[in-house]
Amino acid sequence: MSNPNFKNPRAEHGFVGRTCSISAVGSYVPEKVLANAELEKLVDTTDEWITTRTGIKERRIAADDEYTSDMAARAAKRALDRAEVDPSHVDLIILATITPDMPFPATACLVQKKLGAHNAAAFDIQAACSGFVYALEIGQQFIMSRTYDTVLVIGAEKLSSIVDWEDRNTCVLFGDGAGAALLQNRENTHGLLTACMGTDGRKASILCQPGGGCLHPASSQSISDRLHYLRMDGQEVFKNAVTAMTTAAREALARCEIEIDRIKCIIPHQANMRILKAVGDRLGASENQVYSNLERYGNTSAASVAIALDEAVEQGKVERGDLILLLVFGAGLTWGAAIIEW
Numbered sequence: 001m002s003n004p005n006f007k008n009p010r011a012e013h014g015f016v017g018r019t020c021s022i023s024a025v026g027s028y029v030p031e032k033v034l035a036n037a038e039l040e041k042l043v044d045t046t047d048e049w050i051t052t053r054t055g056i057k058e059r060r061i062a063a064d065d066e067y068t069s070d071m072a073a074r075a076a077k078r079a080l081d082r083a084e085v086d087p088s089h090v091d092l093i094i095l096a097t098i099t100p101d102m103p104f105p106a107t108a109c110l111v112q113k114k115l116g117a118h119n120a121a122a123f124d125i126q127a128a129c130s131g132f133v134y135a136l137e138i139g140q141q142f143i144m145s146r147t148y149d150t151v152l153v154i155g156a157e158k159l160s161s162i163v164d165w166e167d168r169n170t171c172v173l174f175g176d177g178a179g180a181a182l183l184q185n186r187e188n189t190h191g192l193l194t195a196c197m198g199t200d201g202r203k204a205s206i207l208c209q210p211g212g213g214c215l216h217p218a219s220s221q222s223i224s225d226r227l228h229y230l231r232m233d234g235q236e237v238f239k240n241a242v243t244a245m246t247t248a249a250r251e252a253l254a255r256c257e258i259e260i261d262r263i264k265c266i267i268p269h270q271a272n273m274r275i276l277k278a279v280g281d282r283l284g285a286s287e288n289q290v291y292s293n294l295e296r297y298g299n300t301s302a303a304s305v306a307i308a309l310d311e312a313v314e315q316g317k318v319e320r321g322d323l324i325l326l327l328v329f330g331a332g333l334t335w336g337a338a339i340i341e342w
């Protein structure tokens, strides 16, 4: 039954009789650990700088022959196993990533094959670090519109393949991994109550991978100009991230007519512990409301909140019926806030 203590905005939009539940989540991170001490040997940095400026102690790096599709399939399989759903029953796979196995076909198609989900339609979406919340909302819309009953939503990244390992400003921040959620049309349960998303394309250049598209196709020039690596103006991104995630969170809370103290667990995009703290403080949240695994994985872009959600559930930080606030921010610029009744 719908919880009477908060408003479910979906109920007012003609979705009566249709409910999208997050049946299960799953995640996967590669085995290889890259600790700050090892980065000291690659670039001019220190464990002390990385820890105090970001909160990151180590990150996971995929094996040379391990790709975004492999990590995505492993995370998705865990979610399917937990929900006891056979891959053949999946109707749709939506994969959010900025590190597809190749420009086309969509990595979701490769995941479909690896899972044996042969009855599923599959496509990728790209909203950078905000991708998982965007994909959740899209998946929910397919269920609410009666198009599909079972949708896999995945965020997966092999960021180690686009990080410039000679640039200390960025290479210390990122890691690899994947997280997944299984959405199903099931009665008397809730998933996403609301999702607020935003974009500011005027600031696209502050965080991007300039090469590899039609603007700068691969050439010996684009390679020598290092255009195929991720570039970021860290301070600009920092400021925009704090403002956008705080604003989106307030909008999502207002839509559900609840205060921040009703949220059991806030799961922000794991970019920088100073960003997490600034957003938590501005929202008036207590420290133990805010979930972080940043010190172990760094920033895994579209996989970030998906992995954290899986861990929060596994660790018993949330139980069925609790409210969760996901907050995301990334290149685009893109951002979003989603409230989930778990």
Ligand code: UT7
Pocket: 044, 045, 046, 049, 050, 053, 054, 129, 168, 169, 170, 172, 207, 233, 234, 235, 237, 238, 241, 271, 272, 275, 299, 301, 329, 330, 331
């Ligand atoms: O997922 C998308 C979202 N991404 C983010 O949210 C990232 C947001 N930005 C950040 O997290 C922070 O801006 C950074 C962690 C990237 C940088 O922290 P900062 O406090 O903004 O440092 P800064 O860029 O102002 O750099 C301060 C100093 C500079 O030296 P000078 O110019 O003052 O001499 C940098 O060159 O720190 C230097 N620096 C480093 N020193 C040691 C930058 N990176 C490193 C490093 N090791 N790895």
